[in-house]
Amino acid sequence: MAILEDMTDLARRAKAASRQVARLTSVDRNRVLLSMADALQKATVELQVANALDREVGRAMGLSAAMLDRLTLDSARIIAMAQGVRDVATLPDPVNRVLDERIRPNGLRLRKIAVPIGVVVIIYESRPNVTADAASLCLKTGNATILRGGKEALNSNRLIASIMVSAARAVMANFPEDGILVVPTADREAIPALLSLTQYVDLCMPRGGEGLIRAVTACSKVPVIKHYKGVCHVYVQGDADLRMAEEIVFNAKCQRPSTCNAAETLLVDQTIADRFLPQIASRLATKDVSFHADIEAIPLLRSGLGDRGFQVQEANSEDWSTEYNDYVINVRIVKGLEEAIQHITDYGSGHSDAIITADETVAERFLSEVDSAAVYWNASTRFTDGGEFGMGAEIGISTDKIGARGPMGLEELCTYKWQGFGTGQIRS
Amino acid sequence: MAILEDMTDLARRAKAASRQVARLTSVDRNRVLLSMADALQKATVELQVANALDREVGRAMGLSAAMLDRLTLDSARIIAMAQGVRDVATLPDPVNRVLDERIRPNGLRLRKIAVPIGVVVIIYESRPNVTADAASLCLKTGNATILRGGKEALNSNRLIASIMVSAARAVMANFPEDGILVVPTADREAIPALLSLTQYVDLCMPRGGEGLIRAVTACSKVPVIKHYKGVCHVYVQGDADLRMAEEIVFNAKCQRPSTCNAAETLLVDQTIADRFLPQIASRLATKDVSFHADIEAIPLLRSGLGDRGFQVQEANSEDWSTEYNDYVINVRIVKGLEEAIQHITDYGSGHSDAIITADETVAERFLSEVDSAAVYWNASTRFTDGGEFGMGAEIGISTDKIGARGPMGLEELCTYKWQGFGTGQIRS
Numbered sequence: 001m002a003i004l005e006d007m008t009d010l011a012r013r014a015k016a017a018s019r020q021v022a023r024l025t026s027v028d029r030n031r032v033l034l035s036m037a038d039a040l041q042k043a044t045v046e047l048q049v050a051n052a053l054d055r056e057v058g059r060a061m062g063l064s065a066a067m068l069d070r071l072t073l074d075s076a077r078i079i080a081m082a083q084g085v086r087d088v089a090t091l092p093d094p095v096n097r098v099l100d101e102r103i104r105p106n107g108l109r110l111r112k113i114a115v116p117i118g119v120v121v122i123i124y125e126s127r128p129n130v131t132a133d134a135a136s137l138c139l140k141t142g143n144a145t146i147l148r149g150g151k152e153a154l155n156s157n158r159l160i161a162s163i164m165v166s167a168a169r170a171v172m173a174n175f176p177e178d179g180i181l182v183v184p185t186a187d188r189e190a191i192p193a194l195l196s197l198t199q200y201v202d203l204c205m206p207r208g209g210e211g212l213i214r215a216v217t218a219c220s221k222v223p224v225i226k227h228y229k230g231v232c233h234v235y236v237q238g239d240a241d242l243r244m245a246e247e248i249v250f251n252a253k254c255q256r257p258s259t260c261n262a263a264e265t266l267l268v269d270q271t272i273a274d275r276f277l278p279q280i281a282s283r284l285a286t287k288d289v290s291f292h293a294d295i296e297a298i299p300l301l302r303s304g305l306g307d308r309g310f311q312v313q314e315a316n317s318e319d320w321s322t323e324y325n326d327y328v329i330n331v332r333i334v335k336g337l338e339e340a341i342q343h344i345t346d347y348g349s350g351h352s353d354a355i356i357t358a359d360e361t362v363a364e365r366f367l368s369e370v371d372s373a374a375v376y377w378n379a380s381t382r383f384t385d386g387g388e389f390g391m392g393a394e395i396g397i398s399t400d401k402i403g404a405r406g407p408m409g410l411e412e413l414c415t416y417k418w419q420g421f422g423t424g425q426i427r428s
Numbered sequence: 429m430a431i432l433e434d435m436t437d438l439a440r441r442a443k444a445a446s447r448q449v450a451r452l453t454s455v456d457r458n459r460v461l462l463s464m465a466d467a468l469q470k471a472t473v474e475l476q477v478a479n480a481l482d483r484e485v486g487r488a489m490g491l492s493a494a495m496l497d498r499l500t501l502d503s504a505r506i507i508a509m510a511q512g513v514r515d516v517a518t519l520p521d522p523v524n525r526v527l528d529e530r531i532r533p534n535g536l537r538l539r540k541i542a543v544p545i546g547v548v549v550i551i552y553e554s555r556p557n558v559t560a561d562a563a564s565l566c567l568k569t570g571n572a573t574i575l576r577g578g579k580e581a582l583n584s585n586r587l588i589a590s591i592m593v594s595a596a597r598a599v600m601a602n603f604p605e606d607g608i609l610v611v612p613t614a615d616r617e618a619i620p621a622l623l624s625l626t627q628y629v630d631l632c633m634p635r636g637g638e639g640l641i642r643a644v645t646a647c648s649k650v651p652v653i654k655h656y657k658g659v660c661h662v663y664v665q666g667d668a669d670l671r672m673a674e675e676i677v678f679n680a681k682c683q684r685p686s687t688c689n690a691a692e693t694l695l696v697d698q699t700i701a702d703r704f705l706p707q708i709a710s711r712l713a714t715k716d717v718s719f720h721a722d723i724e725a726i727p728l729l730r731s732g733l734g735d736r737g738f739q740v741q742e743a744n745s746e747d748w749s750t751e752y753n754d755y756v757i758n759v760r761i762v763k764g765l766e767e768a769i770q771h772i773t774d775y776g777s778g779h780s781d782a783i784i785t786a787d788e789t790v791a792e793r794f795l796s797e798v799d800s801a802a803v804y805w806n807a808s809t810r811f812t813d814g815g816e817f818g819m820g821a822e823i824g825i826s827t828d829k830i831g832a833r834g835p836m837g838l839e840e841l842c843t844y845k846w847q848g849f850g851t852g853q854i855r856s
Contacts, residue, residue: 019773023797102818108807110817117829118799202829223651223830244852251854345447354848367847369451371546379536379850388855389538389846390530401545401630401843402651402831415829418817419795420782422807424672426679427816 003185007193010146010181011200014119017176018144022116024175026093032168032175033089033136039167040132040160041082044075047163050155051128058152070126071153081129081160088136091392094410095142109421114414116142118202121194122395123148123216125208128156135164135180137395141413144179146194146201151186158182195220202415203403207396210323225408227373227399229323230260230351232381235340235366237357238269242276244378245356246283251380252354254287258325260397261352261374261384265320265330267340273297273333278304284329285311292319293331301331320347337362341369348372350399352381373399373406431613435621438574438609439628442547445604446572450544452600454521460596460603461517461564467595468560468588469510472503475591478583479556486580498554499581509557509588516564519820522838523570537849542842544570546630549622550823551576551644553636556584563592563608565823569841572607574622574629579614586610623648630843631831635824638751653836655801655827657751658688658779660809663768663794665785666697670704672806673784674711679808680782682715686753688825689780689802689812693748693758695768701725701761706732712757713739720747721759729759748775765790769797776800778827780809801827801834 024032040047051073058071073081100112120143122134131147138145149157161182168175183190195204195216204224206216213226234252236245252263268276277297281304284291291301292315302309319330320343334340344353354376355366363377374384384407386394391409398404404412452460468475479501486499501509528540548571550562559575566573577585589610596603611618623632623644632652634644645652662680664673680691696704705725709732712719719729720743730737747758748771762768772781782804783794791805802812812835814822819837826832832840 019797019799022799104816104818108811115799223828225830241852247852247854255855369447371447371450371543372845374846374848376848376850379848379853380855382855383536383848383853384846388532390532400651402653405844406846416833417800418802418812418834420802420804420807420811422804424669424675425807425811426675427683427808427810 003187003189004193004196006185007183007190008197008200010183011119011194011197013178014144014146014181015200017178018116018118020174020176021139021144021179022118022142024142026095028172029093029140029142030089032172033085033139035167035171036136036164037082037085037089039163039170040085041079043159043163044078047073047078047156047159048075050159053155054128054153061152063152067126071128071150073128073156077129081132084129084133085136088140088393091140091410093140094414097411099416106425107423108425111419111421112416113419114411115417117413117415119144119146119200120413121146121148121201121204121222123191123204123206123208123212124150125212126150126153128153128160130207131157131160131182132164134395135161137393137410137413139179141410143413144176144181146181146183148183148191148194154182154186158184191216192219195222198222205396223403225396225398225400225403227260227349227351227397229349230262231265231321231323231347231349232261232263232351233265233267233344233348233353234263234381235267235334235344235353235355236269236272236276237337237340237355237359237362238271239359239362240272240356241358242272242279245276246280248354248356248378248380249280250283252382253284253289253329254327255380255382257327259382260323261381262325263329263381264323265332265347267332267334267343268297270333270335273300277301277331281305287327289327289329291329291331292316294333296333297331321349323349337365341366344370344372351397352376352384354379354381373397431615431617432621432624434613435618436625436628438611439547439622439625441606442572442574442609443628445606446544446546448602448604449567449572449607450546450570452570452603454523456600457521457568457570458517460600461513461567463595463599464564464592465510465513465517467591467598468513469507471587471591472506475501475506475584475587476503478587481583482556482581489580491580495554499556499578501556501584505557509560512557512561513564516568516821519568519838521568522842525839527844534853535851536853539847539849540844541847542839543845545841545843547572547574547628548841549574549576549629549632549650551619551632551634551636551640552578553640554578554581556581556588558635559585559588559610560592562823563589565821565838565841567607569838571841572604572609574609574611576611576619576622582610582614586612619644620647623650626650633824651831653824653826653828653831655688655777655779655825657777658690659693659749659751659775659777660689660691660779661693661695661772661776661781662691662809663695663762663772663781663783664697664700664704665765665768665783665787665790666699667787667790668700668784669786670700670707673704674708676782676784676806676808677708678711680810681712681717681757682755683808683810685755687810688751689809690753691757691809692751693760693775695760695762695771696725698761698763701728705729705759709733715755717755717757719757719759720744722761724761725759749777751777765793769794772798772800779825780804780812782807782809801825
């Protein structure tokens with residue numbers, strides 16, 4: 001009960017602050033962001049002290065070297081974090097955009113405009129720079145934020161938020177103290193408590209591994225926008241330019257395998273499998289990629305691998321829906337478009353899928369029938385990203401269908417309202 | 429467990445059907461709708477037989493005369509229901525609208541287009557004509573529907589859905605049998621079971637009383653778009669044209685008090701209360717309206733009511749957040765804009781609120797700071813309606829902020845996806 005009371009107090013304060021943040025002008029929000037950026041950079045020493053405490057905790061918790069590295073705020077990262085906040089200040093303001101406007105026959109003018117959502121909860125894992133990143137994107141869009149990072153980053157996160165709020169108040173005395181809040185406890189029960197408060201919290205965006213996101217979604221009463229994982233496909237259709245297909249598959253798998261928009265499965269039409277599979281196998285072998293393949297594909301892949309044929313194993317049914325985040329790829333031969341779409345429907349995660357083909361009709365069917373957030377014709381799945389989409393910033397990627405879908409930038413941190421301008425209209 | 433298995437089977441079939449429905453062209457969907465409309469009208473006798481069975485059940489359940497009337501399908505209502513389906517066919521197609529388009533520096537063309545959501549569950553109360561209405565709006569937007577009406581309308585609802593699907597298949601053999609499904613049981617456990625199936629169900633829209641909607645929302649794992657109630661306000665500011673204010677308040681309260689966009693509370697600036705309250709009281713008295721008022725307002729209202737002063741009672745704290753759906757209105761005197769906004773923030777339902785004023789600056793602040801789906805300046809709250817907004821049709825009204833907000837028409841029954849058109853682009 002104590003934790004529920006604490007979270008209720010926190011969320012109520014955030015809600016009150018959200019109304020004040022929403023009232024700030026665009027100029028004010030940008031001025032505040034620049035002040036925050038400068039303050040973060042000036043506080044390098046304090047941030048490193050707080051971060052050292054966190055790393056001590058992390059080491060005591062037995063975090064891996066990779067996790068400890070993610071947790072670390074060195075001065076280069078602090079500069080980059082501050083620069084990120086500055087970059088947000090320079091982006092166009094998405095708030096108050098007119099999304100629709102109509103004058104009704106009775107003269108009533110209706111305007112649909114983008115407005116802040118209110119209170120946004122962001123839940124994430126280790127990296128403390130996400131704190132500044134998420135808070136600045138929410139502030140830019142007129143939202144209050146409640147941040148919940150990893151427990152091993154609590155000191156860093158609290159200090160970052162407190163520096164940001166102080167810097168805001170230094171240039172704008174009425175900036176609300178509760179405009180950026182960090183959940184002040186590592187208690188696991190804080191999350192379900194916070195996410196039960198639909199009267200105060202408008203949206204939750206969890207970022208991290210599938211386990212975290214499933215746990216958040218399972219307990220939340222508040223709308224959650226998220227993606228669980230990215231099981232992305234590249235389908236090389238019978239009419240594909242095989243040089244182009246090779247480049248795209250290689251890029252989609254190998255350019256950065258740890259990302260959610262990297263390809264996990266290659267689907268190849270049977271008519272070209274005997275040509276394309278040896279070719280792509282030998283290309284992927286340059287990055288030491290392993291293959292989980294169906295029975296028919298195995299000898300074709302091995303013929304391209306020569307004495308590295310041991311890199312190929314038979315795929316099991318779980319493989320098709322696995323996000324490897326690694327130099328591993330599933331390979332399956334399909335009879336054509338129908339079977340490719342069916343495979344993606346059965347095993348995909350609704351994230352990003354691509355077709356490589358010279359046949360426009362086939363491509364249009366793929367783009368229309370594959371029910372994913374982003375679908376590509378003759379391009380890499382790796383483009384599903386706020387920056388690559390020209391959004392300027394990204395708070396996450398959604399595979400949901402209600403609210404934002406695909407990369408989420410500033411516009412996706414807004415909702416809308418309808419404003420009616422009348423001259424005394426009444427309904428008859 | 430049996431009910432979960434049954435609902436899983438139902439939802440899985442709906443999901444498969446949704447892919448087929450989504451593939452239909454706009455021309456096909458409209459052709460199917462017209463065939464459905466004709467078939468419903470031709471089946472007047474069968475529909476009345478099924479409906480008579482339902483009314484017998486309803487009487488046995490002890491439904492009120494008003495509820496039995498809502499349940500009744502007479503031939504005029506069947507004609508109107510068929511005409512409603514025809515009207516949907518004539519509306520513009522919201523699917524495949526291009527919502528955004530951009531060409532990136534690397535030549536990749538990105539297009540954001542409206543697409544069907546997938547499987548939409550509609551939960552509603554007595555009136556069986558909602559079945560045809562909801563199913564036709566979902567079909568128009570390329571969605572499959574699972575319908576759950578009141579248990580007293582089960583025979584009517586099943587027959588309506590079955591007539592619609594048969595009529596579709598008569599003109600289009602490959603129309604999926606499961607494109608429109610009615611939950612075939614009155615078992616209350618069907619709803620939580622169905623709404624646990626996030627892998628098959630994309631959205632739930634409950635329509636009805638607050639109790640129903642809260643129960644649905646509490647149990648659902650699927651996104652729910654809804655409004656609980658409409659506690660709408662009209663704020664008559666000190667610079668209002670009081671003739672206009674009188675007309676708007678009268679309209680907002682009395683034109684149809686049973687609707688969610690009718691006003692429940694009148695807020696009046698203290699500077700004009702002694703003039704406006706007697707005036708509005710005497711006007712509202714023509715409809716025998718009762719008043720729940722704050723202490724200061726009571727004598728002013730009574731002075732306008734003469735010997736009907738007994739119609740005024742002191743408001744209690746619950747009244748301010750009550751949706752009366754009746755000829756009853758709360759009245760409160762406020763010190764100005766700030767207090768009016770604070771009252772709406774504290775007691776409103778985020779539905780529809782209006783300000784009456786000649787002062788543009790004040791109006792702009794109200795329109796900006798009142799955090800409701802629809803906000804009006806010098807117009808009645810009664811305009812929050814798909815038809816009045818020019819949407820052509822309405823599936824409901826939302827006070828949510830994620831997904832649709834305000835009246836929901838065909839566009840709000842779509843989600844979007846991103847399509848990328850490349851010429852071999854890879855990410856560097």
